[in-house]
Amino acid sequence: MTAPVLSVRNIEKRFGGIRAVRGVSFDVHKGEILGLIGPNGSGKSTLFNCILGQLVPNAGEVAVSGRDVSGMRPSDLNKLGVGRTFQQLSVFPRMSVFDNIILAGQEHRGTMSSRLFGAPDAGLTQDAERMIAFFRLTHLRDELAGSLSYGQQKLVDAAMAFMAGPSIVLLDEPAGGVNLTMLAHLKDRLVTYNAEHGTTFVVIEHNMEFVMSLCTRIIVLAEGAVIAEGTPDEIRSNQTVIDAYLGG
Amino acid sequence: MSQFLQVLLSGLATGSIYALAAIGFALVWQAAQTVNFAQGEFVMVPAFFVLIGMGFFGMPFWLALAFGLALSMLVLGYAFKKLIVEPILPHGGITLIIATMALAILLKETVKESYSAEAQPFPALFSNAPMNFFGAAVSIQDILNLIVSLSIVVVLTLFLNRTRTGRSMQAAAQNPAVAEILGVNVKRMVLYTFLINAALASLAAFLITPVYLAKFSNGETIGLIAFIAAIVGGFNQIRGALVGGLLIGVLDNLTATYVTAQYRAALPLVLLIMIILVRPQGIMGTSEGRSV
Amino acid sequence: MKKSLAAITAVLLAAGSAYAQDTVKLGMVAELSGAGAPAGTNWRDGVKIAVEEINAAGGILKKKVEVTDYDTQTDPQVSRAMVQKAIDAGAFAILGTVYSGSTLVNMLVAQQNSTPQFVGSEAPTVVQKGNPFVYRTSSGAQKGIPALTPYFKDTLKAKKVGVAWVNNEFGKGGRNVFVEEMKKAGIEVIADVASEQAQTDYASDVAKLKQANPEAVFVYMNQEESARFLIEAKKQALPMPLIGEVTLTEAKVIELAGGAAEGAIAHVGVTATATDVPGIGAFAKKFEETFKRKPTHDAIKGYVGAWATKYVADMVGKLDGEAFSKKILGLCLKAADHPKILLDTCWDKTGEMSRPSFMVQVKNGAPVVIGTVPAN
Amino acid sequence: MMAGKWRWLLVALLLAAAVAAPLGQKSYIVYVLTSWLVFAIAAMGLNLTLGYAGQISLAQASFMAIGAYVTALLTLAGWHWLIATPLALLACFVVGLLLGYPALRVKGHFLAFVTLAFNTLVFLVLRNEEWLTGGSYGLSGMPRPDLGLFTTMRPLPFYYFTLAVTVIAALAMWGIVRSPWGRAFRALRENPIRAESLGLDTRRITLLAFAIGSAYGGLAGALVTSLVQFIEPASFGVGHSLRILLMVVVGGAGSFFGPFLGSGVVILLPEVLRFTEGYYLIIYAVLVIVMLIYAPEGLIGIGARLKMKFFSRSQVRADMSQGASLK
Helix, strand or coil: CCCCCCEEEEEEECCHHHHHHHEEEEECCCCCCCEEECCCCHHHHHHHHCCCCCCCCCCCEEEECCCEEECHHHHHHCCEEEECCCCCCCCCCCCCCCHHHHHHCCCCCCCCCCCHHHCCCCHHHHHHHHHHHHHHHHCCCCCEEEHCHHHHHHHHHHHHHHHHHEEEEEEEEECCCCCCCHHHHHHHHHHHHHHEEECCCEEECHEEEEEEEEEEEEEECCCEEEEECCHHHHHCCCHHHHHCCCCC | HHHHHHHHHHHHHHHHHHHHHHHHHHHHHHHHCCCCCCCCHHHHHHHHHHHHHHHHCCCHHHHHHHHHHHHHHHHHHHHHHHHHHHHHHHHHHHHHHHHHHHHHHHHHHHHHHHHHCCCCCCCCCCCCCCEEECEEEEEEEHHHHHHHHHHHHHHHHHHHHHHHHHHHHHHHHCCCHHHHHHHCCCCHHHHHHHHHHHHHHHHHHHHHHHCEEECCCCCHHHHHHHHHHHHHHCCCCCCHHHHHHHHHHHHHHHHHHHHHHCCCCHHHHHHHHHHHHHCCCCCCCCCCCCCC | HHHHHHHHHHHHHHHHHHHHHHEEEEEEECCCCCCCCCHHHHHHHHHHHHHHHHHHHCCCCCCEEEEEECCCCCCCCHHHHHHHHHHCCCCCCCCCCCCCCHHHHHHHHHCCCCCCCCECCCCCHHHHHCCCCCEEECCCHHHCCCCHHHHHHHHCCCCEEEEEEEHHHHHHHHHHHHHHHHHHHHEEEEEEEEEEECCCHHHHHHHHHHHHCCCCCECCHHHHHHHHHHHHHHHCCCCCCEECCCHHHHHCCCCCHHHHHHCCEEEEECCCCCCCCHHHHHHHHHHHEEEEEEEEHHHHHHHHHHHHHHHHHHHHCCCHHHHHHHHHCCCCCCCCCCCCCCCEEEEECCCEEEEEEEEEEEEEEEEEEEECCCCC | HHHHHHHHHHHHHHHHHHHHHHCCCCCHHHHHHHHHHHHHHHHHHHHHHHCCCCCCCCCCCHHHHHHHHHHHHHHHHCCCCHHHHHHHHHHHHHHHHHHHHHHHHHCCHHHHHHHHHHHHHHHHHHHCCCHHHCCCEEEECCCCCEECCCCCCCCCHHHHHHHHHHHHHHCCCCCCCCCCHHHHHHHHHCCCHHHHHHCCCHHHHHHHHHHHHHHHHHHCCCCCCCCCCCCHHHHHCHHHHHHHHHHHHHHCCCCCHHHHHHHHHHHHCCCCHHHHHHHHHHHHHHHHHHHHHHHHCHHHHHHHHHHHHHHHHHHHHHHHHHHHHCC
């Protein structure tokens, strides 16, 4: 059996005296859409940041496709095929949508010198236009990303995460603040992309309906530890989870 | 030995002036994320307000001091906040930094053109007559510099921690949104900070100008040293600014005396770079609220 | 289109110069803003008074003198541009600059255009570059400071001295000449204290001198630095005599230092306090009436520069830079024949100036001439 | 597409104006035009660091100093300007890399202070190490470049020489900013964390932003050496760095043509405001503050806004049609 796309082992993160993440472990396999849920302050975002190299965990290891990536910088992690989106708006506001998307791919092409002396688009124009079209943003191609609506910027953010053809994408609250029409569109795109490319997703989300309908498997965190794991249906009926959410 | 003592004591006296400018600088930073590159000019201008009061309106010295203080608070406190900081802050920190640089030019040139390009004598608040202190000459002025800046730190700390207004000011500085919900008038609190800064700058001006003389270009040196003192001591601590100011004053004099006069100006700068790289929260600072 | 514009400009300029036939243009290039503004504005005002007088006396070669002010912003590169601009505008001679750092840059331009230039700078290097068009209006440091040597050697009989100087091109030049002179005179320099331009805190400088305890200290700084130094020296009760060149006993320094200047001694090339000299007294009076302040050394330099331009040009008999240069190098003007030159003055083959000078001491808050030094 | 064409036409016109401008002018005007070009190069470099990459630097004058002194020392030692200058640029590039290191740790005002301190340190070294730099007397007598058939001793040929260097420098800058590097610099300015998560090595690109910007400062310095033929430490103080910074901001930080406009304004303003005598700096400072309040994007930004207003009708319609197609 091949190694899991993402393997998290005993991640521990403390802030002062507070144990924000307490020895969390899980594996994600190819093609899975894993949901990571939990009440506010359960340590989801901290865990995410530890996996993605934004925070340095106090203990534990992270492996991508069997390779230990603990302590790796986010840019190097990205080069290994780990993409991500952000909870807050995270586009480059004073660059065009097109430039946003090209940027997301250019660092994976060529060398430092080819990126200086080579083509301005790093040979990515077709790929970028295809990606823009996939998210149905073609009419906004040359607009400044900062001038787009909130939901459109979320789409650009996702498009950027996919641009380099990652093996796994971690999505940090993709549904937050997005209206229903746009949300359906986003979910549709994620599912389609997953089906077409077999890309693995890990999703942090508060919107239960969104998570339950999108994910194939769900892990529930509370107070920094895993309290439940299973299919959406199993989680829906799990008493521990219900208690945790109701403030038990 | 007496040389060492002399240099040490003079350094403390000078450093306490740096500290006054540095404290105001740190306060304004905390309250409004404003880095004021014209802080040195804020210490230069009040002396000229006093000179105008005496020369132009014929006021006695004490009245001119009050006039200078009031005018400084109006111009360097209120008008500075209303006309420059408020409209520009939304455009971003770097834009505001550049605006305060332009303000420094404006203040310098205005003083030079409207008053004089030459240095002016300034009456002393206290006697500069020396007293012998174990072989070192120390003036009442020196001692008062130290006492005043120490008292300022104590009084300000008490004010900020013990009074309702002070606590409101702290709340407004730390978390304006929450403070607003709690019924604190954040705008007014921020304004108080600017007024205090202007008052501290005036005080520093009145204390040093008798020795340093009033000149339009004086702010260049004092301003830079005040920033360095604030950063070295710790931006988010009033006592940090004091420690930074005293440290720079003493180290500057010790370097010039015992190491190198040619490179004396380099020492604070090297210290600044080291502190920023090794301990950006400053010697006394705590790391919270210092995210860069 | 550009060409026709150029043509029109040329025609206009030709018309301008035709009109300019009956005037002599002088370019006053000085530090009117920036750090050098006090020196530059005094220089300008000295020139102003001289030009009024010259015009009242019939101008240069019977032509009216027109002086245009150019501000260098105390920036050497701007000063270079300004000298160029003045020459482009048809200036026959340049008056300025005062700061040596600027003069060293802009004198190249005047030289290239064979334009006579009177400068207020005192750094030795100004006249050491073989430029035949640059002339001093006061003795350079390498002339002025040696005039002090007899004072240290014979009057004070000092064996060990100290020097406190401001570390810019002005101070450094003076300091080097002084150290060299002392070496020649067999006097040991036991304390060599450099300070920064615009320095405010002189505690360590004075403490070092006090520790070394020389028999006299030579103080070579700009005005307000001198004043701050004197204040600190008094506070720490520095016991030995403080001796300067020019600046230390200037009226402005005395005003700034207050009582702390008492007793300070300086060698002064030409001083407004030497009111016994008729020309100087008259100039000081007129200056004070016009500008409501006392003239400084720089004002007198500007005044002398403008008058020297007139005297020499009149002697040459035409407006010719080359001829002007030939005439003035090695020329001596007697105050008896040319009263506005103030004192008997000679320029040597390098453009360096020599004339009698004074020893001055601050007594009861005013500089008093305590001796004269013959021209060297 | 039309806009692109118009832009090139405009550039060609400006270039023609730059060629024609000094013809029939007196030396002073030629000198001023030459300094404009020199400062435009320095500002162009800072614009990359500040405008594109978002890293504030108050040390551009110190890189002019390093470039000027290296070129001066080498040309005085008999090396040709064309050999000395690349070495000077290399020196600036390397020192710029070093200065970039603090920028990896601190941003904003802290970075401003570090770079400001660096500028003063360079000044002190130039002044104090007299054996090498001539101390406060500086260095003089540097030859202007002699290009065989084309000697640049006279002001006009030197102007055209500087213009040629400027055009080459501008073309190189144009290449940089439209390359993936340029996109990376802008991404660093806009959102460094997002850029890092997209595989961009933000540390490397930060250092490069400083190094390239500094090399442009060095090029300007190498030209100053030949233009003024006299250099001394005070010409490269913090005040000059501030002046270059204001050129970038006044022109429009992050726009390609901003530095040309900004340096033009700063160099020519004293001329325009000459009638105000000593007050021009006051007026200038007030204008800068007012501009920062109402148009922080600089003169180029004001121009763009006016254009928007001029074409506003068609613009709105385009927006509406796009808004309609969203559904």
